[in-house]
Amino acid sequence: MNNDLYKALKEGVVTVEFTKIDTGELRVMPCTLNQDIHKQRLDMKNYTSNDTMIMYGLDVQAWRDVRMDTIQKWYQGYPEEKE
Numbered sequence: 001m002n003n004d005l006y007k008a009l010k011e012g013v014v015t016v017e018f019t020k021i022d023t024g025e026l027r028v029m030p031c032t033l034n035q036d037i038h039k040q041r042l043d044m045k046n047y048t049s050n051d052t053m054i055m056y057g058l059d060v061q062a063w064r065d066v067r068m069d070t071i072q073k074w075y076q077g078y079p080e081e082k083e
Helices: 003-011
Strands: 014-019 026-032 052-057 062-067 071-076
Touching: 003 014, 003 052, 003 071, 014 062, 026 062
Parallel strands: none
Antiparallel strands: 014 026, 014 071, 026 052, 052 062
């Protein structure tokens, strides 16, 4: 698990850019683990893994399990505007 990413997700909104396994396309997802933002309960013990990280996708309003080796980059805040 990436401790810096986990800490940022607990603090607020993070955008994670990763490659989807099924299609190979780049997915840009604003997400969080901050319960003040998402208000959805999940027992994190059931989803612990060194290979994946569970996070709440704010754009889809649902939990998503992201493989760590598919993450291209991540940054705090919502997705950057494309010009």
